[in-house]
Amino acid sequence: MKKLITILLTLTLITTLFVGCSKKDKVKEEQGNLKDNAVTEVKEESKSEDVEEDKVEEVNYVLYLKQKSIPFIFAEKYTIKADDPKLKDKSIEWIALEHLINFKGFQDFISPIPEGTKLLGLNKENGIVYVDLSKEFIDNMPKDKQSTKLVIDSIVNTLTFFDGNESVMFKIEGQAVKKINGVDLSKQFYFSSDFLPDK
Template sequence: MALKEGKFRKAIVMVIVLIVLVPCAFLLYDSMVSSGEEKVEFYYMTSDGVMKPVEKDIRGENTEDILVTTLNTLKGGTTTEGMLPSIPAEVEFLSVGVINDNAVIDVSNGYHRMKNTEEVICRASIVWTLTSLDFIDGVVLTVEGQPLRNNNGVEFGPMDRNNVVIEPQISAETTEYAILTLYFANNEGTDLITEERVIEVNANQTREKTILEQLIAGPEELDAQRTVPLETKIRDVTTTNDGICYVNLSQDFVAKHVGNEMAEKLTIYSIVNSLCELDGIEKVQFLIEGKKVDQFKGNLEIKTPFAAISSLKGLEANQG
């Protein structure tokens, strides 16, 4: 009887030991894999308009500690020459967590006070920096506890390196970030307005072609309208040493256009102004299927190169 009681007591002790040690072992393992040093790529905008990474080592006791340290380091900027801070001072990080391998970051309402360009740079910088961590697949941003939404009111949801870029199919070895100033029509169709956009561009593709692609894709802002028919195809675009950019477009550029004098001017000058934002381009010459044509849709002559204008209203006044 005593022998059985002894065995029973030993069994009870073993169960207690397992209950105590197994959770400790998991905690120890989690601590080992979650703490230590992480190599992080911090993405900043450069003074020449491209986003590039600066690699640093970050230490932390656990995943959340590493995330907090990474975000604070990103906000603090870098001493690397030519690199600009990507997170404004008024944007504060209120809470940080990890859910299903997504970093969930709640920021202050200062996020909504950023200009469009600043917001895009800030968001891209956060997403690309945090997803350089091995344990983060995506990023969810909230503002004062509310989901971050785009200009159409749709929630962004989890963001990663595939859905914060325009051309995700291009390999990382041939891409870089760039800020483009694009011109679209205002909602009244009376003048041009600008939209600054941060995109990932192919380093092997000319910036002129990228601008044309973005114009064809149309505006992202609610107060703007597209100016170039969606069916338009880019046959070629070349800039010569004398500062003239030759834009060769498909016949759809003319055939699919709605016509009328104001619409034609909005289309032509949205392309001209957008391209003339680039250094080295002074004027734009249009070609249709490789040939110069006299008129666009019967209202505007396009046989000679166009220079950028400050506004269509000023152009109308000068012509008047």
């Protein structure tokens, strides 16, 4: 009987020592993890401070892209660095409109601009943006009034996103055009919500 009690006491003592040691190890491990996390956080903070110091100013623009299967246009925001060499030769309006014309498609979004259209000229005067496009704009335009209006709204909304641009007027190959598919092209166009999904 004494032997049994001795064995039980010995086992209890060994178990207590083992549990105590493993708890100490666990506490040490947790302390080590906290320390590592604190060091990582400090490094991350210093990294983000460095990034902010090196951050180059960006210029925003918005493209009004067509959804493939429904007659709506959606605003998609893009940025270009303020020190981008393109901005030395071209205005931000030119860059945005050229991007809209040449947009290759992403997910369900496509460029609504007729295929082959080229931007021939763009200038601004008294809040009006004058856009000159190649003849493919008319030649490859869908032949219904609603699709034509959607294409025009896409261009107008993209260009009137910028401060000071109130309206847009169109020329084709340097010439004024009166109508395309029943849409009067001789007037000024203003930002339109006709094809926006939230209107």
